[in-house]
Amino acid sequence: MHIHIPDGVLPIWFWGSGYLVTFVFLAITLYKTKKDIKKIPLTAMMVAVMLIVMSIPLGIPFHINLSVFSGLMVGMYFSLIASFVVNLILASFGHGGLTIVGLNTIILWFEAIIGILLFKTLHKLSKNYFMTASISTFFALVCSAFLVIGAVAISTVNPAEFLHHHKEMERLQVSLPTFILITLPIAVIGAALEALITGSLVQYIRKIKPDLLERGK
Amino acid sequence: MKEEIVKVDCLKHVYPDKTEVSVCGLSFVVHRGEKVVLIGPNGSGKTTLLHHIIGLLKATEGEIKVFGLNPCKNFKKVVRRIGVVFQNVDEQLIGPTVWDDIAFSPMNYGLSKKEVKKRVEKIIKELKIEYLKNKIPRYLSGGEKKKVAIAGALVIEPELLVLDEALSELDPESKRIMIRKFNELNKKNKITIVLATNEIDMVKKFADTVYVLEAGEIKYRGSPKEFFKKKIKYEICRH
């Protein structure tokens, strides 16, 4: 999941902190992965796959990300790099503001982390790869939907900030539940769909390239 | 007696999906300065054999020596001396531009920028691809991509050149230039060349020694003259 917020809508402190968090973690990640060149081509391939699946029309206002799946493939560190590169490329092609890259990177990475952690935990309980990957993906995406809702809720304060108008805060009380009401069902359907796809892919990987899943860990 | 550069004895490889590919029959031996054409239909095991020579695959059974070493165990040492051109050339071009791609290996091997520049300029001149040097690989035709990949393999000045269907997409004129170039390199620099193909005329134009591989078995080893005399080609071409 990511947000299509154009430049100039969010307050600087908000998108700025998105960048700050992204850069801090990215710096740590790049330092830690400096010598791990084995995962570079696979991560790049996951970026390419994510970019392509994001542009496949599904017939509903949702697109697949494969963030959890690529997280399972490349692991926690490389999935941050992948999230950053995906969002940077999307922004440069006009599919999101440049200012939103930091926030979107965090959202995608958040999905991947939750997915990876859940998958690892569930995997201890059950060896059914399809089930564990699907459940992990579903919960990761639903969690990230709440993160997006939270981000949008904070960002809606924007007009009031601009004009020092307190009426806006009152309006926010009304618009946020409406926003949740519209977003959440789509997010849940999308999460279920992506969960099924991720589950099938992971199960398939387990058959043809079991070492890939090990590498992701 | 000439030095043995490659020696392969009855290989067997099991892929992760449990598919077994074996290359058995006669031993596969390549001497220094030799031009070997490995001919066989699709799926006969040519690529598997080449991948073992380069050190990409680890043999489950059998023995393989390249420059007297096991290429899988001594990958870095061995591969530094080998130039490779694969069948799917699109995947082989990594550099952002043609120039960058040809410079890819020498830069990674730590050669000085000056030396890399000298080598790249030399090879693009020799292969007559100066006009491509600033282009982005994606925009090249199949034949042009192949030439760039060949340049990228030759630029490291290899002792052994492994070519997997390397000339297949070239037009007749480019093919002629490349064959002339390979022959020249072979004569002047004593480069050993192994070319895998399913084109019979490459045997006539290029080979010192011919190996025929069919369904994982090396069925024939000999000179091109003998090869044509025995009319072995007819068996291959029917596939």
Place this chain on the structure above:
Amino acid sequence: MSSIYLIDYYSNSIDSIIHRSSIISKLIFLVLVLSSILLTKSLINLLFIVSTIFILIIVAKLPFLKILKWSLFLVFFASLFAVSQIGYGLLPIQTTLKAMSASLLMLLIICTTPYPEIFSIFNRISTTLASIMFLSYRFFFLLLDEIEMKLKAIKIRGGYSGSLIKRMKNIGMLIGSLFILSIEKSERIYNILRIRGFKGKVYCFREHEFAPRDLLLIGIGLIILLGMFV
């Protein structure tokens, strides 16, 4: 997807003074203009920025209407925000203009700069990051070429005309084949990288020499930024 093909084509095949400007000058221009867009609260300033970018798009010999159309993707999202701002004077128009000018600015830069130039900048920050960028861009087109063919085949064979479940099934098949393709490719490419001596850096020889023409973009950027204080 076709927009990415075209953007890549425009940046590599068109020749203009903007295309020839160095990446450094373009980045300075981007920072100057984007800061102005984000910081300004004046409608006139925004109109000035948008018109300047329009002129630069024409100077860059880019297809004006096409670029405008692409920028509307974000303008659409901006208008959703703008609607909630109705009643706050000119704020909705400002929000829309800000989004539009930022989007046009990005498109101007991306359509006039070949990707090796952009990504090579990242080589100075992290070779791992730059390598992933270079390779993902390359892989993207490798996969896209094959997937476009498959997508066309699905469409031609009526794959998009059935019920939602059927459509989903076909999309699933497409994603499945994309995935198999990508795993196979990444394995093969990893082997190729090993053979070619890859040590974690995709080298890119780009001269970042400063030419007088670079002053054009920096100058315009500075004028736009200074315009905020007028």
